[in-house]
Amino acid sequence: MNNLAIHSIERVISALDELTDEYPDLIGAVDFYEEVLPLLEQSWPSLHGLHLDMNEAGDKLRQGVPLLWGEFSTAAGSAPNMELFLTLCRLATEGGNEDGQVLMQTVLNGDVDLRPLLTAALTLDRATLTTTARSLNIELLTIEAILRHLLMPIVRAYSDAFGQALDFAEWRRGYCPVCGDWPLFGELHGRDRLRHLRCGRCTASWRFKRLECIWCGTTKRDELSFLYELAVQTWRVDVCDHCRGYVKTLVSFDPLEADMLLVHDLRTLHMDQLATDAGYKRPFKQPLASP
Ligand SMILES: [Zn+2]
Numbered sequence: 001m002n003n004l005a006i007h008s009i010e011r012v013i014s015a016l017d018e019l020t021d022e023y024p025d026l027i028g029a030v031d032f033y034e035e036v037l038p039l040l041e042q043s044w045p046s047l048h049g050l051h052l053d054m055n056e057a058g059d060k061l062r063q064g065v066p067l068l069w070g071e072f073s074t075a076a077g078s079a080p081n082m083e084l085f086l087t088l089c090r091l092a093t094e095g096g097n098e099d100g101q102v103l104m105q106t107v108l109n110g111d112v113d114l115r116p117l118l119t120a121a122l123t124l125d126r127a128t129l130t131t132t133a134r135s136l137n138i139e140l141l142t143i144e145a146i147l148r149h150l151l152m153p154i155v156r157a158y159s160d161a162f163g164q165a166l167d168f169a170e171w172r173r174g175y176c177p178v179c180g181d182w183p184l185f186g187e188l189h190g191r192d193r194l195r196h197l198r199c200g201r202c203t204a205s206w207r208f209k210r211l212e213c214i215w216c217g218t219t220k221r222d223e224l225s226f227l228y229e230l231a232v233q234t235w236r237v238d239v240c241d242h243c244r245g246y247v248k249t250l251v252s253f254d255p256l257e258a259d260m261l262l263v264h265d266l267r268t269l270h271m272d273q274l275a276t277d278a279g280y281k282r283p284f285k286q287p288l289a290s291p
């Protein structure tokens with residue numbers, strides 16, 4: 001780990017600490033990240049020698065296929081980091097249920113292979129994860145949360161590499177062009193308030209139409225609006241009355257710093273509550289799945 005990375009983690013951790021002064025309820029989430037963040041950083045795979053075929057990448061993006069999909073099982077650096085996995089399982093168990101322990105034992109016994117599970121998590125293949133969760137008699141949400149964090153350093157490393165080579169200017173989908181996750185935030189940048197979407201899993205950013213629902217694609221003005229709190233000028237929640245989906249949106253001059261995305265997410269949980277109370281949700285959808 002280099003000095004820059006250590007410096008960045010320290011800044012994120014001190015921002016998380018400040019959050020608990022304002023929102024004491026966040027102490028559990030903050031404790032989790034304070035333990036996991038240094039491990040995420042250490043699990044960052046080396047993609048030395050990564051070769052990106054620009055024609056192939058262009059074809060995938062034109063077809064709406066996230067770059068990592070279909071490549072992941074053989075991709076460099078995609079082996080799960082076991083120390084991170086064991087820590088995530090332990091923390092899930094400390095959170096009060098035994099599911100993390102069950103998953104850990106099953107993997108350590110060799111009864112379940114993590115690689116195909118990671119591929120299923122990458123492609124938001126909830127059917128496969130549900131089958132595994134049922135066979136182990138554990139909660140789907142636990143297995144999804146563990147795999148999501150286990151994926152993060154891998155997809156983030158790829159996202160950084162791809163982001164330097166590609167600008168995603170032609171990408172017009174609501175989900176991430178690199179890893180296929182749905183955006184954590186919208187961001188309205190600059191004086192013109194150009195809309196970008198921001199992936200919370202790999203931190204990629206891409207342009208998106210200002211007046212279009214990221215979830216269902218409606219562009220009808222009378223179905224699209226936003227919720228806001230008078231006291232908070234910089235954040236709002238974009239909502240769709242066609243599918244009842246929402247996404248939190250930041251109005252700012254510059255893009256959010258990648259390492260700080262989780263801090264902003266926790267700091268704006270009240271905006272999720274605002275949306276949920278008004279009957280909106282982040283719907284579950286698998287990109288590219290038949291309707
Ligand atoms: Zn992504």
Ligand SMILES: [Zn+2]
Pocket residue numbers: 213214215216217218240241242243244245
């Ligand atoms: Zn919609």
